[in-house]
Amino acid sequence: MSQSGRARQDEVYRGGIAGRRPVVPTAFPALERRARRAMTRRAWAYVAGGAGSEETVRANRAAFDRHRIVPRVLRGVGERDTSVELFGRRLDAPVLLAPIGALDLVSRQADLAVAHGAGEAGVPMIVSNQAGHAMEDIAPYATAGWWFQLYWSTSDDLVDSFLARAEAAGAGAVVVTLDTTVLGWRPRDLDLGHLPFARGLGIAQYTSDPVFARLTRETAEGPARPAPRPTPTAVRTLLEISRHHPGRFVDNLRSPLPRAAVETFLRVYSRPTLSWDDIATLRSRTRLPVVLKGVLHPDDARRALDAGVDGVLVSNHGGRQVDGSVATLDLLPGVVDAVGDRVPVLLDSGVRSGADVARALALGATAVCLGRPFAYGLALAGAAGVAQVTRDVLAELDLTLALAGARSPGDLELASFGAAEPAARTAR
Known part of the structure; x- marks a missing residue:
């Protein structure tokens, strides 16, 4: 049972009596502004930037704007349950920290701080394949659990080594990222060379x-x-x-x-020739649950099930790979319909708040991955900033459910406006 919303509010307001305020801003716009001032030009360009003209970054946010929560009243929601089971482990909340590479641009100890902050907030993290520390060094700090992100290298020996190390170090799953077989066109980074x-x-x-x-x-x-x-x-x-x-x-x-x-x-690093034939070999390569990250089309989700994977992550890499791509939230219902209840469906890209998490869960996501917000908390206050941003998202999720008359995310009601039905949703 989650009562994190009221507990977090009480902590903040009682601290205010003694003159203490939150370490980092509790609303995303202010968090983003302050993080930009705290980060170097290179760090800001890499973390905040998107592909091309950044249409996909904006589309991810616009998709959330099209789905509105319909509060219901007098439903007796004194207790809310946001817990979820993923691959045999019960989580208090359906939130993980997404993998973000090269965070050592922000801080030399960034990945250790993220792991520590995630542990303090009680959520698992997905350790980036592009981290500034080895997974074996990060794992002890990730006390709420961790998964490993895998970029499929041109060397199969290296892929097998990464998978073996992740198993040995205690990863709970491997997240194979499919949308970065080559780097996207990222003008912010390109302009800085x-x-x-x-x-x-x-x-x-x-x-x-x-x-x-x-x-x-x-x-x-x-x-x-x-x-x-x-x-x-x-x-x-x-x-x-x-x-x-x-x-x-x-x-x-x-x-x-x-x-x-x-x-x-x-x-x-990159393998443009990666195909379904490669994915089909994963079951013989690792005992870990396999999640495919970057799945947007329902047909790809069905193909993933045929390949024996254990979950899919609906993602467009936070808008960093394909400019003009569809928004993840728009394609989420189609992927959920395609897989049914056979495997978990996760979502990232564009998530900024607990209310965003609530809407994604109401549209069928099993869990949601938080990205840029925790990186901005890291830039402002290290592990404490990561922990606070994450706890604030969980608190807002809990309060959103309570105020919308929902005991769990599945009870939440939405109204959708101006969203065209994506053709891919019904493709067979």
Whole structure:
């Protein structure tokens, strides 16, 4: 049973009596404004930016605006239940923290802080394949549980190594991200000429991996690539790569391995040839429950079930991959219809508040993943900021249900306005 809304309100208001205020703003617009001031230009561009003209980022938000909650009264909702079971584990609330890569742009200890904050808030996190710390180092901080995100590399040996490490480290599931077989066109990053991975950021899962270490040595021992002109920026980049590579900074400056690691990553990271034939091999590769992230079309959801996966995550990568893409919330009901109650259906992209979570659950999502808001809390107050943002979302979810006359998300009633029926929903 969840009473987090009233408890959180009471905590804030009682703190106010003693002059204490929330660590970070409790409303998303103010949270976003303050985070922008706190972050570097590169960090802000990477975390906040979207693909192309960012139509998809705006579409994700517009979709939530089209679905309105219809409050009902006198329903005796003194107790609310937001708990959900996912892969044999009961969660108090249907919320997870989405994987966000290269958060070491925001803070050197970002991924550890996110794990700690998620644990404090009592929600699982999905550890990014592009984290700044190895999954084995993050796992002990994720006391509410964690899943591992997998980007399918061009090296199957590396894929198998990541899966084996995730099992050994205690992951609850593996989330295979399908929508980033190549990087989207991201003008904010392009205009800065900035890709964090090319500077050694966000590749700790790789540099901590034995298979990747072998691939890196092969790169270092192979034909030398032309060295960039020794401009001040090139020197700073070399220092940055050396600083983020495992080992002593001075030793890294003398070694070819840090630069070879970056070159190896850029070569093996994406796999445009990924197909359903690859997905069909997952059951023989891992014992973990498999969730496919990036599923939007009902036919793809059905195909996923045929491949034996255990869940789907309706996502457009927060609008960061395809400009002009459909909004996730618009396609959610079609995916839910396609899979029925056979596997959990999760949703991310565009979620900013507890009221957003409530609407996604009312439209059929089993659980919802929170993204940019917790990253902004991280930028303002580290682990405490992550924990507060997450707890505030859970509190608003609980209060929204109470005020709408719903004992659980399934009781919530919605009215939808101006939303065209997506053709993909009925495609067979």
